[in-house]
Amino acid sequence: MFDVMIVGGGMAGLMAAAAAAGENRQVLLVSKGPGTLYLSTGSIDLLGYCQQQEVENPWQTIESLAGTNHPYGMVSLPDIQEAVAALTGILNRDQEYYLAGTGNTWLPTAIGSRRPGYLIPRVQMAGDLARKEPIMLIGWPWFRDFFPHLAAERLRTNLANLGSPLEVESYQLDWQPGLSSSGLTAYDVANLLAQSHHWQALVDELKKVVKPGWRLGLPAVLGTTLEQASRMHRQLEHELGVPVFEIPILPPSLPGIRLYNALHRHLQRLGVEIISGSYARHLECREGHLSLTVEAPGGDLTFQGKGVILATGGIFSGGISRLLEDYFQEPITKTRLAAPAVPVNSQQQLAQAGLKNLWLAGQMMAGYDPYQEKSGLGVAAVTGLRAARLASRSLAEGGVGCANRR
Amino acid sequence: MQTVDKCLKCNDCIVVCPVRRANPSYPGPKTAGPELERWRLVGGGYRQAVELCTNCKLCETQCPHGVEITDGICEARAQLSKPFVRGIRDKMLGQVDLLGQVSTRIAPVVNTLLGIPLLRKVMERTAGISAENPLPTFAQGSLMQRLKNRKGLQSDKKVLFFPGCALKYNTPELGLKIIELMESLGYQVLVPELKCCGAPLIVNGQMEQAKDNAVHNMRILKPYLEQGIPIIGSEPTCTLTLKKEYAGLLQAPDAGLLLNKVFDLSQWLVQNGSSQESTPAADKKTVAYFVPCHVRGQGMGLPTARLLKMLGLEVVVLESQCCGLSGTYGYKKEKNDISRRLGQDLANELAGQSYDWLVTECFSCAARLKQLAGKEVYHPVEIMNKLHLDALLTEPVSKKNGKVKTVQQAS
Numbered sequence: 001m002f003d004v005m006i007v008g009g010g011m012a013g014l015m016a017a018a019a020a021a022g023e024n025r026q027v028l029l030v031s032k033g034p035g036t037l038y039l040s041t042g043s044i045d046l047l048g049y050c051q052q053q054e055v056e057n058p059w060q061t062i063e064s065l066a067g068t069n070h071p072y073g074m075v076s077l078p079d080i081q082e083a084v085a086a087l088t089g090i091l092n093r094d095q096e097y098y099l100a101g102t103g104n105t106w107l108p109t110a111i112g113s114r115r116p117g118y119l120i121p122r123v124q125m126a127g128d129l130a131r132k133e134p135i136m137l138i139g140w141p142w143f144r145d146f147f148p149h150l151a152a153e154r155l156r157t158n159l160a161n162l163g164s165p166l167e168v169e170s171y172q173l174d175w176q177p178g179l180s181s182s183g184l185t186a187y188d189v190a191n192l193l194a195q196s197h198h199w200q201a202l203v204d205e206l207k208k209v210v211k212p213g214w215r216l217g218l219p220a221v222l223g224t225t226l227e228q229a230s231r232m233h234r235q236l237e238h239e240l241g242v243p244v245f246e247i248p249i250l251p252p253s254l255p256g257i258r259l260y261n262a263l264h265r266h267l268q269r270l271g272v273e274i275i276s277g278s279y280a281r282h283l284e285c286r287e288g289h290l291s292l293t294v295e296a297p298g299g300d301l302t303f304q305g306k307g308v309i310l311a312t313g314g315i316f317s318g319g320i321s322r323l324l325e326d327y328f329q330e331p332i333t334k335t336r337l338a339a340p341a342v343p344v345n346s347q348q349q350l351a352q353a354g355l356k357n358l359w360l361a362g363q364m365m366a367g368y369d370p371y372q373e374k375s376g377l378g379v380a381a382v383t384g385l386r387a388a389r390l391a392s393r394s395l396a397e398g399g400v401g402c403a404n405r406r
Numbered sequence: 407m408q409t410v411d412k413c414l415k416c417n418d419c420i421v422v423c424p425v426r427r428a429n430p431s432y433p434g435p436k437t438a439g440p441e442l443e444r445w446r447l448v449g450g451g452y453r454q455a456v457e458l459c460t461n462c463k464l465c466e467t468q469c470p471h472g473v474e475i476t477d478g479i480c481e482a483r484a485q486l487s488k489p490f491v492r493g494i495r496d497k498m499l500g501q502v503d504l505l506g507q508v509s510t511r512i513a514p515v516v517n518t519l520l521g522i523p524l525l526r527k528v529m530e531r532t533a534g535i536s537a538e539n540p541l542p543t544f545a546q547g548s549l550m551q552r553l554k555n556r557k558g559l560q561s562d563k564k565v566l567f568f569p570g571c572a573l574k575y576n577t578p579e580l581g582l583k584i585i586e587l588m589e590s591l592g593y594q595v596l597v598p599e600l601k602c603c604g605a606p607l608i609v610n611g612q613m614e615q616a617k618d619n620a621v622h623n624m625r626i627l628k629p630y631l632e633q634g635i636p637i638i639g640s641e642p643t644c645t646l647t648l649k650k651e652y653a654g655l656l657q658a659p660d661a662g663l664l665l666n667k668v669f670d671l672s673q674w675l676v677q678n679g680s681s682q683e684s685t686p687a688a689d690k691k692t693v694a695y696f697v698p699c700h701v702r703g704q705g706m707g708l709p710t711a712r713l714l715k716m717l718g719l720e721v722v723v724l725e726s727q728c729c730g731l732s733g734t735y736g737y738k739k740e741k742n743d744i745s746r747r748l749g750q751d752l753a754n755e756l757a758g759q760s761y762d763w764l765v766t767e768c769f770s771c772a773a774r775l776k777q778l779a780g781k782e783v784y785h786p787v788e789i790m791n792k793l794h795l796d797a798l799l800t801e802p803v804s805k806k807n808g809k810v811k812t813v814q815q816a817s
Contacts, residue, residue: 033468038418179431187421188430252417268723273712277467278705296705298649299666317470 001304002028002273004391005292007280007332008311008319010035011377012362014263015083015384016309018090021270023392028303029267030275030294034260035317041248042220042255043117043124044087044381046080047072048104048374057103058118058378069367071379074346075386083382088119090266091259097226099125106130108217110146110249112154116374121255123222123233126215126243129159133243134167137217138206141172145186145250146219148172169214175205187252189221193232203239210240220246226258275301283308283332285355285402307357307391311384314363314370315340330364341366348387357394357402359387410447410478412471413440419465419475424699424728425458428747432458435465435475443478452482458744459483460732461609463646463703477655484613492740495534499734500610503602506575509544510551517543534739538746539731540777542576542769549578553597558585561594565674566630568648570641571602572769584640584671584787591678596635598626603647604656606734620651620658631663640671640785642700642768643733649704670701672709672767672786679716692720693789694761696752696775698768699728710767710786717793722761726752731774753778765789 004020006013009031021027046058055061062080065073072080084100091098104116107127114129127135135155139148152170159166177184177192184192192198210216222236223229229246236244248255267274278296285291290308294301310332312319320340321331328337335342335350343351343366348359361383363370370376419435420426426434433442438456446452456479465475488496498505509516519525526537549569565588573581585595600623604616627637639645648668653661669677695711714721730748735741756764756779764783766772772783784792 032472033418033470035418035470038421039416177430183433183437184430185417185420187417188426191427192430250417252421257421273707275705275707277702279472294705297646298664298668298704301706 001289001306002026003305003395004028004307004309004388005030005290005303005305006309006311007031007292008309008313008362009033009276010037010311010313010317010362011263011380012311012384012387013309014260014267015087015381016311016361016388017267017272018263018270019086019385019388020309020392021267021272022086023388025392025395027270027272028275028292028305029272030278030280030292030303032279032318033276034257034264035313037260038256039251039253040256040259040377041115041117041253042121042259043107043115043248044084044098044119044377045116045374046084046104046118046378048116049372052372055104055116059103071365071368071383072375073367074344074348075382079386080378080382083385084119086385087381091119091226091262093266094227095230097122097230097262107245108135108151108155108247110151110219110247112151112156113158118378121226121229121246121258123229123244123246124220124248124255125245127217127245127247129164129166131215132166133213133215134169135217136209136211136214137168137170137247138173138209139170139219140175142176143184143189143219146247151217151247171209173202173205173209175202185252186219186221186249186254187224187257190224190228190254193221194223194228199232203236206236206240210242212242215243215245216240217245217247219249220254222246222254224254224257224261226262229254229258280312280332283355283358285404288401290355290357290402306395307359308355309359309361309384309387309391310364311361311380311387312364317363319362319364333358339366343367347390348383353404355402355404357391357399359390361387409471409473410440410443413469413473413475414471415441416470418468418470422464422468422727424462424464424730424748425460425744427751428730428744429458435459435479438482439465439475439478440473442482446478446482452485454486456482457486458741460699460728460735461605462699462728462732464699464727467702467705474654480608480613480655483609484611486611488611491532492534495738496610497612499535499737500607500612500615502571502606502734506544506548506571510546510548510575513544513546530739536737536739536742536745538742539736540773541737542572542773544575545578547578549574549581550597550599552578552582553585556582559589559592559594561592563592564594564596564633564635566596566598566627566635566637568600568603568637568639568644569597570639570644570769571606572641576769580785580788581640583791587675587787587790588638596630598630600626603644604651605643605647608647608651608655610734617656617658620656620661624652624658624660624663628660628663631660631667634667636674637664637668638671638674639668640767640787642670642698642704643770645670646700646703670704670706670709672713673704673706676709676712676716679713690718690720691762692722692760693763693765694722694724694756694759696724696726696729696764696766696771698766698771699732700768702727710765713786714765714789717790719789722759724752724755724759726755729771729774729778731770733770736774749774749778763789763792 003025005028017029100119106114106129137148137152148170152168156168222232281295282293362380425432459479520541529535530537601619604619607616652658730745736745775783
């Protein structure tokens with residue numbers, strides 16, 4: 001019997017598991033795989049845009065959302081601060097791999113646009129567009145996932161249009177790892193760079209183009225772990241004598257992989273039971289506790305728990321499925337929905353009648369648009385942690401049993 | 407391969423592919439699987455690259471859309487045309503069952519011959535069988551022969567044990583220990599004569615014979631399944647094949663009966679043993695547990711890690727994925743490079759770990775771990791015997807079952 005069973009291996013599920021296990025709860029985490037975190041930029045965005053306006057300081061704007069049906073509107077500011085602190089604590093356990101400014105930091109994207117982020121990998125930080133040093137973007141002619149000339153030209157234009165022009169140049173580096181390299185992804189390049197002769201060859205080529213006073217932007221290929229990326233980044237800055245930053249590119253996105261693996265390792269250390277590679281299919285109340293059915297190769301696995309947190313994502317992640325033309329449903333509890341998002345109450349439980357001791361977190365929740373707002377990982381982390389706190393409190397108050405609310 | 411069109415080309419799979427990590431010019435699961443499968447389905451042929459796949463299935467555990475990536479790779483592999491000698495070698499490596507049946511009769515001869523380094527070099531030159539990885543040694547007399555005159559426990563509670571070729575021909579003593587353990591839990595253990603599950607045939611391109619084996623095995627298993635008797639296997643590759651491939655890739659008749667009826671041994675022990683955790687021994691031992699890929703492929707979590715924890719042990723789950731031996735893969739000369747590189751990652755991790763015992767349940771992984779660590783590698787059941795703690799999982803047999811008598815092992 002588990003205290004808390006969590007479905008979903010994205011940011012919301014991982015944070016919920018970390019928080020519940022941190023309170024010494026017996027935790028089960030069921031996930032299909034790393035899902036969208038492997039596609040992520042690695043930055044944790046709290047809130048980048050609000051009503052199509054750029055947000056400079058997310059904390060202030062979040063305060064103005066209080067009382068709305070936005071997920072941030074139903075949590076308190078200390079809840080958000082706690083989640084950010086908890087996440088930072090996990091990620092920076094060994095070293096300061098992540099940094100946060102007072103407000104949002106605006107960073108260049110692989111196509112030369114700007115993106116906001118709050119908690120940023122240190123290896124991306126020198127890309128801060130508020131800084132004045134001119135930027136040199138580097139690529140390799142054979143690498144299909146980053147085009148430095150395109151990125152530089154668009155970045156120059158975008159910044160000029162904003163009235164804060166910056167000198168941006170690009171360079172296709174003469175570095176070849178010596179394989180038939182046209183299909184190499186960032187992940188492959190990272191594996192190759194772990195071999196010292198490839199690394200030295202890259203450093204030597206970079207030394208030829210680096211200019212004093214400039215900063216250097218590379219596609220994100222420095223290592224598959226936070227530790228490795230940080231070490232390679234320091235070494236590059238040391239050898240080149242200029243600030244260096246990574247730009248997240250097409251998947252497999254290393255900054256996202258590093259983030260996922262760091263969180264996953266943390267859960268393993270906490271002793272969370274992890275079922276990965278299978279689908280949670282059904283949840284019901286049976287003999288006074290919740291029974292979760294997981295479809296694995298060859299048959300079903302059934303688990304019993306006192307509380308459940310669903311963090312299965314939005315319609316793209318399978319957290320919500322479309323039934324008919326105009327009907328949607330949450331497929332695990334079979335909750336009918338009028339739109340591809342689940343309405344929840346202020347306690348992160350189903351707004352309509354539903355199982356007691358069931359909480360929701362992350363992108364499946366109604367009331368916000370993570371893509372427009374650039375708030376995805378922030379809302380996920382905050383609501384994930386809060387769901388775990390709510391579940392834990394309910395268990396502490398003896399709130400076992402799972403009969404329907406209302 | 408009905409799931410081929412669910413592939414979104416997100417590249418999640420590439421990140422867990424051991425072959426891609428060792429050799430970036432391998433196109434990876436996404437391309438070797440769904441992309442080439444689409445091409446193959448419209449008559450576009452296949453590519454030699456699919457031969458590099460180890461069939462570890464890690465890509466399938468990672469895929470967010472449930473694409474059965476390796477199905478297409480296995481189908482394409484069966485159509486590959488190979489150089490003459492390599493074709494014969496692969497045919498032979500697929501016949502694990504036959505090799506075992508012959509070798510257990512003349513084990514001392516076979517073991518001595520295969521232990522001669524010079525002969526291994528000759529085999530590498532002539533037959534393409536790698537001299538780098540240790541070939542398994544065979545036992546004198548197979549598990550099935552040893553069971554013939556064994557008096558097993560008779561009980562109303564029955565399980566069917568699928569030992570697989572490794573326990574049958576290489577480590578029958580371990581097979582007997584597993585049977586004794588299940589009997590100590592009050593179960594009558596049935597071990598009917600079955601063929602190889604078919605996994606080595608699938609990866610060596612002999613799809614038709616793999617299907618024949620599945621049909622044959624299902625014919626024998628059917629009456630047991632209809633009585634509701636569960637099938638327990640200790641070799642992760644065999645259980646994964648029964649759980650997944652019989653109804654899927656191999657399309658064996660009646661394979662639907664296997665649904666919810668096949669269990670990995672640790673999975674079954676955790677479910678059927680006492681749930682109470684043991685008090686840690688005064689000198690708590692640390693075990694390093696290597697997770698076989700085909701345990702991950704079963705999407706059931708890590709029951710062996712859980713079992714070892716229940717025994718009061720400190721468990722370190724090794725992070726390395728795929729030992730690089732991968733059944734018959736590591737015995738192929740042209741795969742030496744990939745196998746070596748994957749082994750190196752694991753060796754590095756092992757060198758940085760401190761542990762008392764090294765544990766894995768897969769026969770092939772165990773051979774590889776032993777080679778890399780230079781230490782003995784234990785099966786979880788051997789650890790239980792070592793600790794004399796199997797009693798922890800056991801209630802006295804007499805309590806569960808009034809009539810305890812020994813009769814001839816059913817077969």
